[in-house]
Amino acid sequence: MQETPTFNHGADIVNIAIRFINSWFKQSKIITEELNDFFILPGNKIIGKDVVIGRLKGIFGQSDEYVGGRYDIIDANFELLDEGKGMAFVEGVAGFRAVLKNQSKIISGPFKLYFALQNGQWKIVNIEFPGFSY
Numbered sequence: 001m002q003e004t005p006t007f008n009h010g011a012d013i014v015n016i017a018i019r020f021i022n023s024w025f026k027q028s029k030i031i032t033e034e035l036n037d038f039f040i041l042p043g044n045k046i047i048g049k050d051v052v053i054g055r056l057k058g059i060f061g062q063s064d065e066y067v068g069g070r071y072d073i074i075d076a077n078f079e080l081l082d083e084g085k086g087m088a089f090v091e092g093v094a095g096f097r098a099v100l101k102n103q104s105k106i107i108s109g110p111f112k113l114y115f116a117l118q119n120g121q122w123k124i125v126n127i128e129f130p131g132f133s134y
Contacts, residue, residue: 009078009086009088009122010076010078012122013076013090013115013122014076016113016115016122016123016124017090017113019033019034020034020113020124021069021094021111022069024069024094025066026066027060027065027066029056029057031053032049034123034124035049035053035123035124036049036116036118036124036125038125039051039125039126039127040114040116040126041126041134047134052134055132055133055134056132059131062098062100063098063099063100064100064101065099066097067096067099067104068095068096068097069094069095069096070094071093071094071095071111072092072093072094073091074092074093075090075092076089076091077089078117078122081117084117084118084119084120085116085117085118086115086116086122087114087116087117088114088116088117088122089113089114090112090113090115091110091112092110092111093108093110094108094109094111094130095107095108095109095130096108096130098131107130107131108130110128111128111129111130112128113126113127113128113129114126114127
């Protein structure tokens with residue numbers, strides 16, 4: 001994606017967040033396009049994309065399906081930095097019912113997805129989402 005004066009960064013990060021959340025509700029094992037090659041966690045801890053994908057697959061394997069996924073995006077913000085870089089976040093609330101055989105559990109809470117802009121593309125660099133932990 002090339003940088004143009006009319007490029008809408010806010011819409012871009014919201015659309016990426018929506019794709020990620022919808023993939024989450026579908027328990028998509030190919031939820032990788034939106035993810036950066038490495039994740040930056042609190043305390044300057046850095047982990048690889050493969051570790052995050054493994055964790056997502058493990059979480060999705062705990063339930064047969066997710067039902068009734070809903071979310072509301074409450075805020076989205078970005079800051080452009082020098083040399084074509086930037087930081088952003090999208091936050092809101094999400095909830096879904098995790099079903100395993102005849103049992104189900106409602107999982108809900110706030111979410112916040114953190115983004116970095118590099119080479120003209122926004123990618124998720126940290127995930128805070130109901131039911132997810134590193």
